[in-house]
Amino acid sequence: MSLRDLLLRTYPRSWREEYGPELAGILSHKRLTPALIADVLASSARQHFRRHPWKIFALCLAFWTSALLVVGIEGVLTRPELLCGWIAGQLFLFAAGAWTVLHENCGIRRATIASLKAAVVPDAAGILVVSVNLLRYWGLLNPVYGHSGYYWISKNAVITVLVSVVFGLSGAALARLVRRFRRFAE
Amino acid sequence: MARKTASGPATDPELLILSSLAGGPKHGYAVMQDLATFAGVDLGPGTLYTAITRLIEEKRIEPMEARGRQRPYRITSTGLGHLRVQLQEMRRLSNFGLRRIRAV
Numbered sequence: 001m002s003l004r005d006l007l008l009r010t011y012p013r014s015w016r017e018e019y020g021p022e023l024a025g026i027l028s029h030k031r032l033t034p035a036l037i038a039d040v041l042a043s044s045a046r047q048h049f050r051r052h053p054w055k056i057f058a059l060c061l062a063f064w065t066s067a068l069l070v071v072g073i074e075g076v077l078t079r080p081e082l083l084c085g086w087i088a089g090q091l092f093l094f095a096a097g098a099w100t101v102l103h104e105n106c107g108i109r110r111a112t113i114a115s116l117k118a119a120v121v122p123d124a125a126g127i128l129v130v131s132v133n134l135l136r137y138w139g140l141l142n143p144v145y146g147h148s149g150y151y152w153i154s155k156n157a158v159i160t161v162l163v164s165v166v167f168g169l170s171g172a173a174l175a176r177l178v179r180r181f182r183r184f185a186e
Numbered sequence: 187m188a189r190k191t192a193s194g195p196a197t198d199p200e201l202l203i204l205s206s207l208a209g210g211p212k213h214g215y216a217v218m219q220d221l222a223t224f225a226g227v228d229l230g231p232g233t234l235y236t237a238i239t240r241l242i243e244e245k246r247i248e249p250m251e252a253r254g255r256q257r258p259y260r261i262t263s264t265g266l267g268h269l270r271v272q273l274q275e276m277r278r279l280s281n282f283g284l285r286r287i288r289a290v
Contacts, residue, residue: 022257
């Protein structure tokens with residue numbers, strides 16, 4: 001697969017189906033410079049966020065979850081300021097579910113999938129951070145942080161995913177109720 | 187972003203595309219070449235298609251029947267009206283700026 005194909009694949013599938021052949025035609029006439037690659041990547045990111053707004057939340061949450069897990073989730077649950085941060089992350093998910101329903105005017109199936117994705121993407125990032133921390137704990141990397149919480153984190157990673165999904169779905173369900181209420185009022 | 191090549195203003199990609207299509211329907215690559223010629227702007231393909239997508243959503247341009255991999259676009263009456271208003275506004279601003287420069 002060439003770099004041009006890879007660049008095209010960074011766009012959302014629905015966009016590719018519509019404009020992919022045209023963009024491929026233009027790229028075949030152009031020399032791939034760093035500026036052109038940056039231009040195409042920025043454009044594909046914009047298309048992702050325009051077509052699937054939940055990805056904005058997912059991206060924010062990916063950074064947020066990673067940051068919190070670097071600090072250590074045990075600390076998150078014992079230190080009030082970090083606990084507030086964790087709750088804020090869950091509220092992000094709640095908003096992601098709600099916004100997806102309201103913005104895309106989609107049905108419950110699509111909203112469910114969208115909120116599931118919004119929940120799973122950051123948790124996957126979180127699990128990656130946990131894995132790195134476990135490697136540190138096992139002495140494969142230099143331990144930087146204390147390791148008392150790492151086993152606890154891996155044990156509870158599944159629970160974290162489930163809690164996130166529940167928040168995302170709750171947001172989607174609430175938005176559906178709001179939409180139904182609006183229709184009823186009209 | 188629209189990049190300036192030799193001379194000419196680096197400006198709003200959507201306005202540039204509308205200006206190009208005001209001269210007749212064109213496909214994406216032809217729009218890029220046209221912009222390089224008349225505005226001296228080397229529009230990146232990503233920027234071009236982001237702007238085209240938005241213009242279609244706003245019903246300022248519309249796609250025509252595809253010819254192979256190329257699909258021409260044409261400006262709509264809404265797009266033409268928008269372009270006219272924007273260019274008049276630019277002319278007003280330009281006249282104002284030039285008057286101020288002359289007064290210096």
